[in-house]
Amino acid sequence: MPSSELVMDNKNASSTAGKIIRCRAAISRIPGKPLVMEEIEVDPPKAGEVRIKILCTSLCHSDVTFWRSTQPPMAVFPRILGHEAVGVVESVGGGVEEVREGDLVLPVFQGDCGECRDCKSPKSNICSKFVNKDNQSMPRDGTNRFRDLKGEVIHNVLNVSSFTEYTVVDVTHVVKITPDIPLDIACLLSCGVSTGLGAAWKVAEVEEGSTVAIFGLGAVGLSVAEGARIRGATRIIGVDLNPEKFETGKKFGITDFINPATCGDKTVSQVSL
Known part of the structure; x- marks a missing residue:
């Protein structure tokens, strides 16, 4: 199905907005060991956040580096890897005006608030307003939106975590794109x-x-x-x-x-x- 049709389909599917979603995800629990397919719970987006239905994701070598890591701060488990992806906005949190339900978007690991000195400068793209130092949680409040069915927190990676059917990303890490781009290309x-x-x-x-x-x-x-x-x-x-x-x-x-x-x-x- 073309991405444009997937986007249109999602515009009529807002029944999950504001609710916890149960879905499947590939979880990295032990460094270097195979990912485990499990059911997880994904919380609704908080203020300034976007919940995305992942349509296509790819594997970057940086994911492999996190997967193999055995020493802090990179070795944080369990976690959901993946940061090259494309998806459809399922719902948005309070104050989000940049995107809306049904938009085709790229979740990107490098945030851009568009307000701080570094985001405005042509010499830098390292946002200094929303700094996520640990790369394992949401950048605004340091909490997580993923849990397994036992209630254990599942950590993020690179502000995206795309090896799951649904993810939650800060709006500063979301870019709206045209639905004309093939999904397997858009995710790169x-x-x-x-x-x-x-x-x-x-x-x-x-x-x-x-x-x-x-x-x-x-x-x-x-x-x-x-x-x-x-x-x-x-x-x-x-x-x-x-x-x-x-x-x-x-x-x-x-x-x-x-x-x-x-x-x-x-x-x-x-x-x-």
């Missing part, structure tokens, strides 16, 4: 695509006519290529051990490809020349 925008695009655009500040080398052509690497292309790079070199990625890379402006396994004793820079 909140982390992988923005990370790669930002690396080329904001960090490297690729200049027109540049030659750019990208190591690894996954979602982030391809997004770096797209960012470099938009910035005017004339030669974009993709470096990856998987030759199947090279054909895909052409669609993102990659002009040359290097498989390190075939380089012999030469360095990548020698091959690219």
